[in-house]
Amino acid sequence: MSFELFVQNVFNSMTVGSLYALIAIGYTMVYGILRFINFAHGDVFMVGAYLIFFAEMLVPWPVAALIAIAGASLLGILVDQTAYRPLREAPRISALISAIGVSFLLENLAVVVFTGLPRPAVQPAWMVRPIAVGGLRVLPLTFLVPLVTAALVMGLLYVVYRTRPGLAMRAISRDIETTRMMGVSINRIIALTFGLGSALAAAAGIMWAMRYPQIHPYMGVFPGFKAFIAAVVGGIGSIRGAVLGGLLLGTVEVMAIAFNPTLSGYRDAFAFVLLIVILIFMPTGLLGEKNKDKI
Amino acid sequence: MLELIDLHVRYGGIHAVQGISLRVRPGEIVTLIGANGAGKSSTVRAVAGLVRGGLGGRILHTPPGGETVSLAGLPPEKIVARGLALCPEGRRILPHLTVAENLELGAYSRSDRKAVAGDKELVYALFPLLKERHWQPGGTLSGGEQQMLAVGRALMSRPDLLMLDEPSLGLAPILVREIFQIIRRINQEEGRTILLIEQNAHAALSIAHQAYILEVGNIVLSGPGRELLHDPKVKEAYLGG
């Protein structure tokens, strides 16, 4: 492989990895607080992509992106309030089953409302017009996705580590009862967690649709599943772990095919191989905490 | 300040608190003494809103200059916002948060951000060790230091009523003395009312204005702390003869 091609693949790795990372953060944050996997998360990603598709028909692209992100946030909060909140005291398996139900509901609702036909996604022309950098021809999108992701992740880390609700979030993840005793209203913090996670998933959905410009009701299934694996690989419960797991998974997928194109038919299997290998050597993931109960 | 009338706490088939009544007047230190399993923690946990089912009787709170309100059914976060803070049994420090963050969490119910910073300094003045270690994760503190952090954290909500559940548990004798001195200072200098649960009956009775003795869910004796200190029954059962 030429050096130029290698560099190009590094960028591709970061782009794909960033998208996995953004989705993975939502899984890991919800798990960190409620200790269950929100299987509907991948579908929020899908709804984000649809929302910008329709919003873009009415308003300029940047505004449409904001609408899509806000809409997906609200959807995430709504899902929690209606499908998970009534089950807070129930065994964890109930919430898990409820999550699977919400996932089917959102997918089938999308088929009904948006039809099952794939639609061409919005791609602002300047993002997909190749530019020459050194000896390379790259799409601005390839730079933009990791940059936007980095900015979003830094914003999130600021909220989690530098604000009062962030402090409450970190406290809840360890000891709900004590945190309530300190005056934290748990449901507000959980809503914030779903809102933030869903906003990041929608951002990922918007960028995903630019890179693979086709949207359909089941587009969230595989990215969601792989991002979940990325979250486990990074150490579920850890935001930094989710980012690391996402980038690692993106790199493995892109590089394995770059070095050995005959593997391209197995693209979706790498995530599972990575999961198995990492969990054999590091049962709690790369940055996960030891001795915490997992499902 | 606080009045419990015929309080019951049941956990499934276990009747942990069997109809106790007690009163905490503003400015007092009131202590609740009893053997393991007598129902002391259940009582303060009920006041703090941490007992969800199985609660009976009345829990009445009268804030300074305010109206009497029943606390039963209020969630814990509303109760701390009303000025009743619990420093729970076993400290319950958040081990991954720094000392400073644990204190800030204690002030979560408040909206006066500037005053909170000042109160943090007051807690540091009370426990200088915490200031030295303000950046350290709470879990890396020693048991005694964690206890100080737990007391400091409860103070950060500026409670009118501070409930302390066995603050001297597991501390070396010198630290026990220090903790009791500090409890007294919190009461006298800061004017906070205190409900103190203790195994160390001697120390607790010595500083308490009022004391209640709990045996298997019932109050069997009550009176001014100093009186109970000299009561023959108390001497035999709780003060080692």
Ligand SMILES: Nc1ncnc2c1ncn2[C@@H]1O[C@H](COP(=O)(O)OP(=O)(O)OP(=O)(O)O)[C@@H](O)[C@H]1O
């Ligand atoms: N969550 C619970 N579920 C079931 N039983 C409980 C629960 N909490 C307490 N109990 C029972 O209630 C009784 C009173 O417990 P409590 O913790 O109030 O005692 P205590 O006076 O604080 O004792 P100690 O001095 O050991 O802390 C005990 O028999 C205990 O086993």
Ligand SMILES: [Mg+2]
């Ligand atoms: Mg107890």
